[in-house]
Amino acid sequence: MIQFNNVAKTFRRARVLDGISLNIGLGERVALIGSNGAGKTTLIRCLLGEYTHDGAVAINGLDPRSNRTEVLGSIGFVPQLPPPLKMPVGQLIDFSASLCGTDPQRIHAIAKRLGLDVENILTRQFVRLSGGMKQKLLISIALGRDAKVLVMDEPAANLDPEARKIFFDLLAERLDDATMIISSHRLDEVSALVNRVIEMDMGKVVLDDQVADAVSMTATLACRIVLKRFEPAFAKALDGWNISSSDDSLTWTGSIAGPDRLRFLGIISRYTALVGDLSLAETGN
Amino acid sequence: MKQLWLTAKLDIVESLRARWFQIYTLIFGGIVALLFLFGLTESRVLGFIGLSRLLVTYIQLTMAILPIFVLITTVRSVAGDREAGVFEYLLSLPVSLSAWFWGKIVGRYIVVFAPVFLAMLGAVGWATVQGIEVPWNIFGYYTALLAVMAMCFLGIGMLISAIARSTDMAQGAAFLVWLTFLLFLDLILLGVMIQGKVSPEIAVTLALANPLQVFRTAALALFDPQLIVLGPSAYVILDLFGAEGYKIFALAYPAALGLLSATIGYFLFRRGDLP
Numbered sequence: 001m002i003q004f005n006n007v008a009k010t011f012r013r014a015r016v017l018d019g020i021s022l023n024i025g026l027g028e029r030v031a032l033i034g035s036n037g038a039g040k041t042t043l044i045r046c047l048l049g050e051y052t053h054d055g056a057v058a059i060n061g062l063d064p065r066s067n068r069t070e071v072l073g074s075i076g077f078v079p080q081l082p083p084p085l086k087m088p089v090g091q092l093i094d095f096s097a098s099l100c101g102t103d104p105q106r107i108h109a110i111a112k113r114l115g116l117d118v119e120n121i122l123t124r125q126f127v128r129l130s131g132g133m134k135q136k137l138l139i140s141i142a143l144g145r146d147a148k149v150l151v152m153d154e155p156a157a158n159l160d161p162e163a164r165k166i167f168f169d170l171l172a173e174r175l176d177d178a179t180m181i182i183s184s185h186r187l188d189e190v191s192a193l194v195n196r197v198i199e200m201d202m203g204k205v206v207l208d209d210q211v212a213d214a215v216s217m218t219a220t221l222a223c224r225i226v227l228k229r230f231e232p233a234f235a236k237a238l239d240g241w242n243i244s245s246s247d248d249s250l251t252w253t254g255s256i257a258g259p260d261r262l263r264f265l266g267i268i269s270r271y272t273a274l275v276g277d278l279s280l281a282e283t284g285n
Numbered sequence: 286m287k288q289l290w291l292t293a294k295l296d297i298v299e300s301l302r303a304r305w306f307q308i309y310t311l312i313f314g315g316i317v318a319l320l321f322l323f324g325l326t327e328s329r330v331l332g333f334i335g336l337s338r339l340l341v342t343y344i345q346l347t348m349a350i351l352p353i354f355v356l357i358t359t360v361r362s363v364a365g366d367r368e369a370g371v372f373e374y375l376l377s378l379p380v381s382l383s384a385w386f387w388g389k390i391v392g393r394y395i396v397v398f399a400p401v402f403l404a405m406l407g408a409v410g411w412a413t414v415q416g417i418e419v420p421w422n423i424f425g426y427y428t429a430l431l432a433v434m435a436m437c438f439l440g441i442g443m444l445i446s447a448i449a450r451s452t453d454m455a456q457g458a459a460f461l462v463w464l465t466f467l468l469f470l471d472l473i474l475l476g477v478m479i480q481g482k483v484s485p486e487i488a489v490t491l492a493l494a495n496p497l498q499v500f501r502t503a504a505l506a507l508f509d510p511q512l513i514v515l516g517p518s519a520y521v522i523l524d525l526f527g528a529e530g531y532k533i534f535a536l537a538y539p540a541a542l543g544l545l546s547a548t549i550g551y552f553l554f555r556r557g558d559l560p
Contacts, residue, residue: 051560087299099380
């Protein structure tokens with residue numbers, strides 16, 4: 001499906017990509033990880049046909065640079081930083097939908113599922129939306145069409161846990177018919193979403209490994225935490241997660257999205273000394 | 286074609302909301318309003334009175350402001366969009382590079398030309414209401430002159446944007462281009478040429494390679510057909526083109542220069558990294 005053949009990119013004298021060769025098949029969900037400057041964004045831009053480079057990139061045998069409209073018509077892209085577009089939300093949706101040959105209502109529907117009521121912000125400038133709203137809208141535009149490849153750069157970074165859960169559900173619906181490349185600085189952010197991890201460093205692939213595909217994207221975990229004593233900072237950290245406390249604020253119960261378990265445990269780990277009891281139990285889809 | 290118009294529309298909407306456009310519109314609308322306010326239509330200079338006088342003054346002012354404004358705003362917004370990640374996102378959508386580049390030019394051209402033309406049209410409308418005679422031949426030619434002036438500097442601006450990789454570099458280059466044109470206006474150029482004992486034909490040819498000079502001379506030619514104020518240079522120009530020929534040259538050359546610059550810009554844009 002996607003082939004990188006000895007792809008190299010040099011900016012002035014700095015070699016940012018150094019002979020990358022990869023084959024990514026249909027249905028694979030790849031985590032592209034690495035520190036800042038590892039070459040992730042450059043690799044994505046080569047895939048999108050935005051950078052010239054040595055070597056070859058092909059999607060279904062087509063070069064994205066010379067077959068732009070055909071190749072990019074099958075790619076949904078979510079950038080790490082939302083562009084500062086001054087155009088109204090409605091026009092951005094119509095522009096994208098028109099270019100991609102999709103119905104704007106599909107984008108509206110996905111945005112609505114993510115908790116973004118597009119109808120109320122159609123005339124508002126995109127740049128004036130909050131970080132989370134921008135992210136939800138860009139995800140909606142990427143998922144609101146029949147994209148065969150989803151390329152996402154830190155897609156869930158600005159989403160609240162509720163929206164993250166829905167985002168995982170939306171990705172789960174595309175598992176069979178789309179290839180996903182999800183870029184992130186940290187594996188724990190995306191580990192549950194992917195079945196293959198590619199780590200980059202200094203422009204090279206330093207790790208390419210398959211991941212056990214045991215975590216269902218639509219699974220939900222029932223969670224119970226008992227604290228030894230109440231701490232307001234703990235309550236603040238759980239703000240936004242679907243977890244509430246009992247009357248004495250010592251017992252906390254609720255549910256979290258399966259793919260979010262690592263992220264959730266990361267937050268709880270900051271309060272290890274407070275936790276007297278913790279349980280996470282898979283409740284199914 | 287659909288992609289081109291979509292891109293043009295997008296650029297128009299983006300520009301209409303930008304601060305530079307509001308200032309730009311205010312300047313040209315303000316100039317016309319001020320010219321009326323100060324009773325320019327009542328004054329008589331070189332035999333010009335009424336709306337002709339106003340239009341002559343308007344185009345002189347426009348020639349001083351429009352080139353630098355078009356150059357700076359074009360390179361700032363195009364290079365700025367590239368730096369801010371707008372290109373990264375919008376060019377990840379299935380739009381062809383030709384539709385994107387030329388669509389941007391079409392959209393930007395409409396946005397740049399409309400306020401200048403509408404201000405002039407407003408003056409004509411107001412004059413008609415006031416019963417002042419409208420010199421349609423001058424109005425028509427000035428409109429064409431402003432149209433090619435906008436095209437010329439927009440094309441040069443897009444070329445600079447395609448070459449420069451940062452907003453600062455693009456702005457610096459745009460300013461340098463404008464300054465070069467300005468420094469090589471007839472007086473300085475002819476002074477240097479005369480000191481260097483260059484033949485008048487070469488001096489005038491070099492001067493007329495400068496689009497700013499071409500516009501200036503064309504505007505002068507409307508109220509001074511023999512170009513007396515230019516001195517001996519007028520002989521060379523009129524011998525070479527004739528009065529009507531020069532008017533056509535003043536439209537064709539800058540338009541061709543703008544289109545050529547834009548075309549070179551397009552090929553450079555297509556060949557290099559997009560964001």
